[in-house]
Amino acid sequence: MTGLRGLERSLPLFYRAICGRGCVVVPYDDDAHDRQHPDTATTVRLPSRVDSPTDRWYQVAMAHRAMHTELGTFALRLDGELPEPFFRRLRPLPDDGSQASHLEQFFGHLSRPALALEVFVALEDLRVDAAARRLLPGLRAAYDAARAQALATRPELAGRPPRSGVGEVLVRISLGAEAVTVAGSLVPVVARLAALAAPLGTPEATVESTAEATVRAFGLLARLPNVGEAEGPAREVDLVAVDSGLLEHEDDRLGSTEVRLEGDELFDVRLAPVRYRDTPGPRYLGQSASGMPMREAILRLTPAEPGSGGEAIQQQAQDAESGHVDVSDPSRPAPPPEPLPHDHGPDLGSHHHAAQGVLHAQHRGEFVYPEWDHRADRYLSHWCLVREQHPRPGRGDRLHRETLTRYRHLLPLLTAQLERVAPAGVRRLRRMPYGDDLDFDACLEAMVDLRTGAAPSEAVHAASVRDRRDVAVAFALDLSSSTAERLPVAAGEPARRILDLELEAVSLLMEALERVGDAYGIYGFSGTGREDVRVQVVKEIDEARGIRVLHRLDGLKPHHTTRMGPVVRHLTHRLKQHEAPTKLLVVLSDGRPFDLDYGQQYGEDRVLDYAVADTARSLDEARADGVNPYLLTVDPAGDDYLRRMCGTDWYRVIDDARDLPAALARLYVAARAGSGRAAATAAPGRSSRRTPGRSGAAAAARPA
Amino acid sequence: MTEPALASEAGAPFYLPTGDEVELFRAAYAGRLPMLLKGPTGCGKTRFVEYMAWEVAKEAAASRPPLVTITCHDDLTSADLVGRHLLSADGTTWSDGPLTTAVRQGSICYLDEVVEARKDTTVVLHALTDHRRILPIERLGTTLAAHPDFLLVVSYNPGYQASTKDLKPSTRQRFVAIEFGYPPPEAEARIIAHESGVRVDVAESLAYLGSRLRRLDEIDVVEGPSTRLLVYAGELVRQGVSPRRACDVALVQATGDDEDVQAAVRGVVEAVFDS
Numbered sequence: 001m002t003g004l005r006g007l008e009r010s011l012p013l014f015y016r017a018i019c020g021r022g023c024v025v026v027p028y029d030d031d032a033h034d035r036q037h038p039d040t041a042t043t044v045r046l047p048s049r050v051d052s053p054t055d056r057w058y059q060v061a062m063a064h065r066a067m068h069t070e071l072g073t074f075a076l077r078l079d080g081e082l083p084e085p086f087f088r089r090l091r092p093l094p095d096d097g098s099q100a101s102h103l104e105q106f107f108g109h110l111s112r113p114a115l116a117l118e119v120f121v122a123l124e125d126l127r128v129d130a131a132a133r134r135l136l137p138g139l140r141a142a143y144d145a146a147r148a149q150a151l152a153t154r155p156e157l158a159g160r161p162p163r164s165g166v167g168e169v170l171v172r173i174s175l176g177a178e179a180v181t182v183a184g185s186l187v188p189v190v191a192r193l194a195a196l197a198a199p200l201g202t203p204e205a206t207v208e209s210t211a212e213a214t215v216r217a218f219g220l221l222a223r224l225p226n227v228g229e230a231e232g233p234a235r236e237v238d239l240v241a242v243d244s245g246l247l248e249h250e251d252d253r254l255g256s257t258e259v260r261l262e263g264d265e266l267f268d269v270r271l272a273p274v275r276y277r278d279t280p281g282p283r284y285l286g287q288s289a290s291g292m293p294m295r296e297a298i299l300r301l302t303p304a305e306p307g308s309g310g311e312a313i314q315q316q317a318q319d320a321e322s323g324h325v326d327v328s329d330p331s332r333p334a335p336p337p338e339p340l341p342h343d344h345g346p347d348l349g350s351h352h353h354a355a356q357g358v359l360h361a362q363h364r365g366e367f368v369y370p371e372w373d374h375r376a377d378r379y380l381s382h383w384c385l386v387r388e389q390h391p392r393p394g395r396g397d398r399l400h401r402e403t404l405t406r407y408r409h410l411l412p413l414l415t416a417q418l419e420r421v422a423p424a425g426v427r428r429l430r431r432m433p434y435g436d437d438l439d440f441d442a443c444l445e446a447m448v449d450l451r452t453g454a455a456p457s458e459a460v461h462a463a464s465v466r467d468r469r470d471v472a473v474a475f476a477l478d479l480s481s482s483t484a485e486r487l488p489v490a491a492g493e494p495a496r497r498i499l500d501l502e503l504e505a506v507s508l509l510m511e512a513l514e515r516v517g518d519a520y521g522i523y524g525f526s527g528t529g530r531e532d533v534r535v536q537v538v539k540e541i542d543e544a545r546g547i548r549v550l551h552r553l554d555g556l557k558p559h560h561t562t563r564m565g566p567v568v569r570h571l572t573h574r575l576k577q578h579e580a581p582t583k584l585l586v587v588l589s590d591g592r593p594f595d596l597d598y599g600q601q602y603g604e605d606r607v608l609d610y611a612v613a614d615t616a617r618s619l620d621e622a623r624a625d626g627v628n629p630y631l632l633t634v635d636p637a638g639d640d641y642l643r644r645m646c647g648t649d650w651y652r653v654i655d656d657a658r659d660l661p662a663a664l665a666r667l668y669v670a671a672r673a674g675s676g677r678a679a680a681t682a683a684p685g686r687s688s689r690r691t692p693g694r695s696g697a698a699a700a701a702r703p704a
Numbered sequence: 705m706t707e708p709a710l711a712s713e714a715g716a717p718f719y720l721p722t723g724d725e726v727e728l729f730r731a732a733y734a735g736r737l738p739m740l741l742k743g744p745t746g747c748g749k750t751r752f753v754e755y756m757a758w759e760v761a762k763e764a765a766a767s768r769p770p771l772v773t774i775t776c777h778d779d780l781t782s783a784d785l786v787g788r789h790l791l792s793a794d795g796t797t798w799s800d801g802p803l804t805t806a807v808r809q810g811s812i813c814y815l816d817e818v819v820e821a822r823k824d825t826t827v828v829l830h831a832l833t834d835h836r837r838i839l840p841i842e843r844l845g846t847t848l849a850a851h852p853d854f855l856l857v858v859s860y861n862p863g864y865q866a867s868t869k870d871l872k873p874s875t876r877q878r879f880v881a882i883e884f885g886y887p888p889p890e891a892e893a894r895i896i897a898h899e900s901g902v903r904v905d906v907a908e909s910l911a912y913l914g915s916r917l918r919r920l921d922e923i924d925v926v927e928g929p930s931t932r933l934l935v936y937a938g939e940l941v942r943q944g945v946s947p948r949r950a951c952d953v954a955l956v957q958a959t960g961d962d963e964d965v966q967a968a969v970r971g972v973v974e975a976v977f978d979s
């Protein structure tokens with residue numbers, strides 16, 4: 001058994017390397033019906049476990065899918081320059097007014113689109129497998145093992161009606177079967193099929209070659225009845241030594257001699273899928289709801305309800321075949337739960353957000369930022385509007401004074417720590433009149449000057465100087481409504497909110513920063529959607545700390561949601577304008593990023609993934625811009641998503657919100673000391689300090 | 705070296721043009737226009753300059769060294785470029801810096817990774833890169849007019865992430881810029897085969913692998929492997945290391961320490977090479 005666990009991140013990268021596109025791997029456990037898990041343009045669905053002879057089965061499955069994209073399966077053009085003579089003659093003109101892809105239009109032009117799809121998929125898989133085995137020789141052994149296993153587990157041929165029997169032979173050809181035993185009357189058909197499939201294994205074959213072969217193979221299959229059994233004694237047909245001469249006098253004409261017998265429609269050709277390959281789904285059929293293939297696909301993809309009555313199914317099948325489906329009919333089978341709303345549709349992936357508009361900054365203090373949509377693997381440009389505001393001043397500086405009283409004991413140590421740790425931005429100055437070392441070049445010049453008779457300069461020292469303002473930090477305080485939550489209180493203490501502790505934390509640190517001279521800004525953030533992300537400016541980075549700053553700090557109020565990505569982007573933008581060599585962004589939050597329209601377009605269960613991916617992206621951008629972002633959260637579940645959002649060196653989880661002021665001070669000391677790795681050693685993580693009483697047993701088990 | 709078709713004239717650096725850069729360089733050289741070569745690390749900028757310098761010197765049939773290369777770093781002072789007085793037994797002697805040498809003798813002067821140099825250092829280039837073509841030497845109190853064959857070429861890697869450095873607009877405005885990218889797989893395969901001496905089929909696989917891995921670059925997961933790294937991998941293979949192992953040390957380890965990324969890159973390597 002091979003499992004998908006642990007491969008969820010590396011497989012999409014593998015996929016991207018081979019075909020240049022992003023995807024998300026979604027595992028499924030329910031194996032009841034293979035066809036329920038088709039891929040979409042951005043999602044690859046794989047079983048969570050497989051019983052496979054090779055431990056590289058998942059790479060084979062990914063390589064097959066990637067090669068579809070790489071080799072242009074979904075980019076079939078009906079109007080291109082075609083090398084294939086037959087298809088060039090027959091191909092229909094593309095309908096450019098149609099939303100359907102050319103691939104989908106192609107199926108629509110054959111008299112039985114569902115059958116055409118099956119034939120095309122089998123032939124195209126043959127071409128893709130051949131190319132994958134040719135281009136990725138290192139994977140060939142695993143590939144062949146997966147193919148051999150698939151071939152060995154194909155359903156029986158005996159007892160099938162001729163059409164679906166020959167269809168099954170086609171799948172076996174695509175899996176590299178060397179010979180097959182069929183009824184005598186089918187031998188010529190199978191031989192022809194093998195002959196027309198053979199060229200698809202060559203490097204020259206394109207998706208148009210597959211289309212050409214599909215038209216021919218479709219002609220062969222459509223002429224066979226789909227009821228009864230083929231006649232003649234069973235004979236073995238060699239599928240390897242094919243006779244290409246068989247194709248020379250072919251007079252295939254689309255559906256000219258198609259057989260339609262009574263009851264034919266009841267048994268549509270449904271070929272059992274091959275496990276390591278993707279099953280035909282929205283990538284082949286697109287979304288255009290008016291097209292027959294999609295409806296038929298829905299019918300085909302939905303397993304028949306047991307006991308729902310053969311008549312109804314027959315009626316549906318006939319309706320589907322003739323293009324009439326009553327969408328309001330309650331007995332109509334529901335479409336499968338997947339694909340998701342966003343990702344069916346032609347393999348373009350770029351239009352599904354077209355309906356929603358971009359935003360523009362209209363006023364002063366408004367900023368527009370993009371957002372990372374990890375499902376679509378691209379940025380949504382002009383997506384979030386950030387509005388800077390000053391909070392309504394509060395009651396005064398009482399908060400600040402109380403904080404200082406409460407945490408007075410922390411302050412000297414904190415200041416000392418900050419002063420001791422030399423920040424990363426030490427500058428080495430040359431040609432200084434004094435310093436801790438000699439500047440060799442300057443000495444030499446002074447000597448030269450002496451000898452040449454000029455007055456030598458006295459500035460011959462090299463000095464290491466620590467600028468007072470070589471650190472700039474922005475603190476971002478989560479003001480979402482959950483920060484209004486009151487904390488459990490000990491007797492005699494006033495009730496406090498998480499927000500109060502956030503304010504105390506920055507208030508304390510503010511005092512220390514004033515003493516050591518770091519430049520710092522304080523911002524609160526909240527919002528009610530992408531067009532209303534609010535950043536409350538308590539103190540700009542270069543603003544002097546005056547009484548107004550303290551008043552504003554006191555005036556911060558909880559307000560709605562936490563859309564973290566745009567806030568990180570905005571404060572990164574602010575920090576970038578500062579000349580300090582060390583730039584830090586410290587985010588204090590009480591929960592996971594969440595907003596009203598932050599990933600909800602992909603369904604409620606994707607919201608966290610979406611928000612985490614966007615925030616992670618914004619943190620990466622910050623790092624790329626030279627801003628080191630650190631996160632501090634009082635959410636006990638924080639580990640689960642923060643680990644995905646940024647490396648463990650970049651965040652801290654606090655068990656008890658009452659630790660926040662001390663924890664923030666520790667984090668800041670560590671962060672300022674330089675890299676994230678330094679942060680890990682200087683500020684031990686969550687286990688370092690637990691307050692007894694709150695998490696009793698855990699704390700008791702641990703030495704204090 | 706294995707393929708006679710690729711063997712170049714004795715002493716000539718091997719360079720395989722991938723676009724019109726050779727013609728452009730010749731045209732710019734004819735007008736003595738300063739040139740800026742932009743492109744990712746290890747894509748052949750330095751080799752290109754060496755090749756062109758050799759070509760140009762061959763045509764001029766001059767005896768001077770054709771190329772003076774200066775690798776820039778942030779401690780590079782203008783004295784390092786222009787020259788300085790040195791102490792000698794009985795006084796001082798002036799020693800030309802590499803830039804001054806090139807200006808005097810009419811070589812091509814190549815400043816590699818010019819953004820790494822401090823901005824006040826690069827200002828000495830300004831008078832050389834316009835119609836004046838002079839080099840003021842402050843300490844000697846003289847101004848040196850450039851030799852008619854002197855040409856200034858600088859290189860610059862715009863995608864360099866860790867650096868917030870950029871060229872000053874007043875510097876950038878003085879150069880014609882030729883953009884370099886990694887060569888297409890066929891050309892890259894020839895380069896790898898030539899440089900490392902590895903078998904052509906291995907070189908082709910390495911080039912294919914390189915082009916795949918660079919796709920991960922687009923999402924900033926990893927820096928795509930440079931042609932130089934692919935040549936190193938080829939070199940290891942030629943020395944008898946198995947291709948998978950060679951790619952592991954030359955390419956996989958270069959992609960960073962993220963385990964998932966390494967697993968993915970190794971997966972691609974093992975898909976392309978069967979041993």
